[in-house]
Amino acid sequence: MNQDDDPVHYPPRRSNHLLAAAAAAAAAAPSMPPPNTPEEGLVSAPTTATLALRPITRDLEMTAASPPTIAAIIPAVDLRALEYEGNVDENLICPICRVALVAPVITNCDHVFCQKCLVQAHALNPVCPVDRQPLLKLSSETRPAPKVVANQLDNLTVRCPNRPRGCDLVVARSLVENHVSRYCDKTLVPCPHPSCDKSIARKDVAKGCLHYEVDCEFCGQPVRKADLETHQDLECLNRKTNCELCDWEFVRSKQEEHTKECPEVGVTCKFAPFGCNHKMSRRHLEQHCARCEYRVVGPVGEQLAELRAEMTALKEKDRLKDRRIKFLENRGYSAPAATENISNMNLPAQETAPYESRDQYFLSLFETMESKVERLSSALTEVEGRHSMMLFNETMPIKDQLTEIRSTLGVLGMHVRWLMNFRLQERGRVLGGGGGGANSPSLPGTSQESSSDSNLPRRLSDTMREHPPRL
Amino acid sequence: MSSLGTKRLGKELAKQVSKSLPPGITLVKADDLQEWLLDIQVLDQNPIYAGETYRLKFRFGKQYPIEPPEVVFTKQENRPIPMHPHIYSNGIICLDLLGSSGWSPVQNVESVCMSIQSMLTGNTKNHRPEGDADFVSTNKARPKDIEFYYHDNEV
Numbered sequence A: 001m002n003q004d005d006d007p008v009h010y011p012p013r014r015s016n017h018l019l020a021a022a023a024a025a026a027a028a029a030p031s032m033p034p035p036n037t038p039e040e041g042l043v044s045a046p047t048t049a050t051l052a053l054r055p056i057t058r059d060l061e062m063t064a065a066s067p068p069t070i071a072a073i074i075p076a077v078d079l080r081a082l083e084y085e086g087n088v089d090e091n092l093i094c095p096i097c098r099v100a101l102v103a104p105v106i107t108n109c110d111h112v113f114c115q116k117c118l119v120q121a122h123a124l125n126p127v128c129p130v131d132r133q134p135l136l137k138l139s140s141e142t143r144p145a146p147k148v149v150a151n152q153l154d155n156l157t158v159r160c161p162n163r164p165r166g167c168d169l170v171v172a173r174s175l176v177e178n179h180v181s182r183y184c185d186k187t188l189v190p191c192p193h194p195s196c197d198k199s200i201a202r203k204d205v206a207k208g209c210l211h212y213e214v215d216c217e218f219c220g221q222p223v224r225k226a227d228l229e230t231h232q233d234l235e236c237l238n239r240k241t242n243c244e245l246c247d248w249e250f251v252r253s254k255q256e257e258h259t260k261e262c263p264e265v266g267v268t269c270k271f272a273p274f275g276c277n278h279k280m281s282r283r284h285l286e287q288h289c290a291r292c293e294y295r296v297v298g299p300v301g302e303q304l305a306e307l308r309a310e311m312t313a314l315k316e317k318d319r320l321k322d323r324r325i326k327f328l329e330n331r332g333y334s335a336p337a338a339t340e341n342i343s344n345m346n347l348p349a350q351e352t353a354p355y356e357s358r359d360q361y362f363l364s365l366f367e368t369m370e371s372k373v374e375r376l377s378s379a380l381t382e383v384e385g386r387h388s389m390m391l392f393n394e395t396m397p398i399k400d401q402l403t404e405i406r407s408t409l410g411v412l413g414m415h416v417r418w419l420m421n422f423r424l425q426e427r428g429r430v431l432g433g434g435g436g437g438a439n440s441p442s443l444p445g446t447s448q449e450s451s452s453d454s455n456l457p458r459r460l461s462d463t464m465r466e467h468p469p470r471l
Numbered sequence B: 001m002s003s004l005g006t007k008r009l010g011k012e013l014a015k016q017v018s019k020s021l022p023p024g025i026t027l028v029k030a031d032d033l034q035e036w037l038l039d040i041q042v043l044d045q046n047p048i049y050a051g052e053t054y055r056l057k058f059r060f061g062k063q064y065p066i067e068p069p070e071v072v073f074t075k076q077e078n079r080p081i082p083m084h085p086h087i088y089s090n091g092i093i094c095l096d097l098l099g100s101s102g103w104s105p106v107q108n109v110e111s112v113c114m115s116i117q118s119m120l121t122g123n124t125k126n127h128r129p130e131g132d133a134d135f136v137s138t139n140k141a142r143p144k145d146i147e148f149y150y151h152d153n154e155v
Helices: A016-028 A051-062 A115-124 A147-155 A173-183 A202-207 A225-235 A252-261 A282-291 A297-334 A336-346 A352-435 A442-454 A456-470 B003-018 B109-121 B132-138
Strands: A104-107 A112-114 A142-144 A157-159 A170-172 A188-190 A199-201 A213-215 A222-224 A240-242 A249-251 A266-268 A279-281 B025-029 B035-041 B053-059 B070-074
Touching: A104 A115, A104 A147, A112 A115, A147 A173, A157 A173, A170 A173, A188 A202, A199 A202, A213 A225, A222 A225, A240 A252, A249 A252, A266 A282, A279 A282, A297 A352, B025 B109, B035 B109, B053 B109
Parallel strands: none
Antiparallel strands: A104 A112, A104 A142, A157 A170, A188 A199, A213 A222, A240 A249, A266 A279, B025 B035, B035 B053, B053 B070
16 A cells, blocks of 8 residues: 555545546546446546556556556446445445445544545535534544454455446455456456547457447347447347257247247146146156156046035035025014015015025024023023022021020020019018018018028028128 | 435435335335435324325435435425424425535435424424515525524424
């Protein structure tokens, strides 16, 4: 990389000096179409001119009057116009031009762009296009992207830009310039004829100027001599060609027709639908079919297909019938009275059939309803029996308990009455002691006498307990 | 258009044809690399824009994407100009993103559409910019030559 003699902003590849020189060269040749189009075969800005060529090109451009040599005229490869093989990693794509970075530079805010893109964007607005941080001077606020990035970019594989002219090479991006400028025989170079300003593929240079029109011997159309070969190889429809398979010679435009009858074209066995996987050229087809294992299956299969078709037809019929039944059912439910009218209106031709079926339908409906009712009533009685049993089981103990409670209640009542009597006697005695009742002492007296006879000890204690405070 | 511009637009087009655009944005016409038409809809329930579709016209200059594209709404049957305090009734959009100072070459058609979509989504004012009638009747300049004064950062 000879950088030292270029007053560059970005050491690796570019120089303003060179750009200016290219502009001068372009100005010196006003008839030349715009640069960067490899097909035109002209000088473009030497963005990526191969290193070995650089000093030469510059000298030539600087003395623009001297006749350009072939080497100088070979267009530099526009790396941005290349077609990449496969997908390029998103991180290697310039956010401005959206293709893989070319001569990447990185800003102080860590964003990477193509050097050219950033210069263009910067001229309009001196900020970083991604985050809008001010970039006052590109030379001080940006630097070339790290070598890793450049290496990754160099390793991307691209197609040779001469692919449209027949070069199918796929090569690392760093090598494509070299390939195009030195080795690719499809590269366009200026026509060797001094008065001709056209370009020609490198391989044809030795044939002299081919820039005159000839008629294609096959289709009669005028074609430039230089393009004749490509025309006949690829475009001309009338050119005869040999079938790749059967050697039959035919006109290219009849290709399709030939494919349909070519005996060598691969076809599948005609029993393929029944499972034969055999593939052979058309000419062996009959032979194969005669002893194909599936030929026995063939007729069966055909019958099967017929049956299947019949089945689908029947299914379709069945579906229609279903629909009609549903239709009738719906009307039967919704408006039995109106059914007749509607069926008369809709199906005047088939009056009897629907009538019968409808009556039958009603009958069956009736029957099912009846059986349902029967089932329901039996279920009902069953439930009733179960309920009464349950009730019985529940109420019996309750009744027992009730009588028990009643008896205890009687006993308790007796006790209470006895106690009440006792109290009354007591009170009567107290009152009798105070106010003297002729009748009252007699009752307690009897009771006391009788009780004292039977329960003497308890009575004693009772009286002992009862009496002392009162006496 | 420069080769950079055509390449880049071609890439954008290929991307948008192969992948789908964000919801509410559809590419209507992109026959050439100079003028594209896109339809945008506001997807949330903003009552000002509910049920409407608006048509955006992008025009790409020679310097795209270094310079911003010209983006305006165009009026057609059932494609009205949306009501917005920054959108004039002739379809011109006052958006710093579309001016030379606010544009960044990193932007693309999709991002511009999304910006406009969100500008509509966030709007609550159902009126035109001040002096709309004057501007519409007197303005002859192309959108990018108009000196907008971007003052309102609310909407």
